[in-house]
Amino acid sequence: MLKKNEPATGDQIARFLKLTRATIRSDLSVLTMTGILDARPKVGYFYSGLEKNPGLYEDIRSLKVGSVMSNPILVTKETSIYDAIVRLFLEDVGSLYVAEDGRLVGLVSRKDLLKSAIAGSNTKETPIATIMSRMPNLLTLRKNDDVLDAADILVAHQVDSLPVVDKDMQVIGKVSKSLIVRLFVDTLKEK
Structure with a gap:
């Protein structure tokens, strides 16, 4: 969604996902801290171009x-x-x-x-x-x-x-x- 419609506000992202802003707040934080998203005050979120790490995905996916x-x-x-x-x-x-x-x-x-x-x-x-x-x-x-x-x-x-x-x-x-x-x-x- 962000690749096609950047910048997007947290409210726009929440509406797109059919969730509340409060529900995705922690997700947006994690994505911003890890560099996947970039956030600018009064502008919104941008996709930073960081591609997913398949090894990291497997690390998380395998956790019980x-x-x-x-x-x-x-x-x-x-x-x-x-x-x-x-x-x-x-x-x-x-x-x-x-x-x-x-x-x-x-x-x-x-x-x-x-x-x-x-x-x-x-x-x-x-x-x-x-x-x-x-x-x-x-x-x-x-x-x-x-x-x-x-x-x-x-x-x-x-x-x-x-x-x-x-x-x-x-x-x-x-x-x-x-x-x-x-x-x-x-x-x-x-x-």
């Missing part, structure tokens, strides 16, 4: 979720909304995974907690079970899934993170947008 996942932050259904908000900020994460005996039963996001707090609920008394998204309506990953596929799911569904579970639905890790961006930036800087 299990090799990059981070530790999940688990809470129980009884955790109060207030305590969940505190934990979210102390751990500096966007989502908390709700588990019973280590098994995934739900997820509560920053947005869920914000909506509840704004609605005026009694955050110190109300358990997160009342606002969490529940299984089986959650997207999950397995440790042998491709990292690139995980990134695609994060972008397509506009979620901050995905829990990594084993065959018994035990939560063993998580993959977040921040982790994916950091991985891509580190990989691209190495090459």
Whole structure:
């Protein structure tokens, strides 16, 4: 798109991709930092002419979720909304995974907690079970899934993170947008 229509603003690129500008912000950052795109204030983005590195593509394509996942932050259904908000900020994460005996039963996001707090609920008394998204309506990953596929799911569904579970639905890790961006930036800087 940029080769044919440069310069293009972030909003134009987002419309072309049928995504929001916020969704592609980190992607544009990575593409600019790696030299694939050039950005000029009040003008837009330009394609820099850098061709893709097939070796780099294979490096990223071969990565598995299990090799990059981070530790999940688990809470129980009884955790109060207030305590969940505190934990979210102390751990500096966007989502908390709700588990019973280590098994995934739900997820509560920053947005869920914000909506509840704004609605005026009694955050110190109300358990997160009342606002969490529940299984089986959650997207999950397995440790042998491709990292690139995980990134695609994060972008397509506009979620901050995905829990990594084993065959018994035990939560063993998580993959977040921040982790994916950091991985891509580190990989691209190495090459």
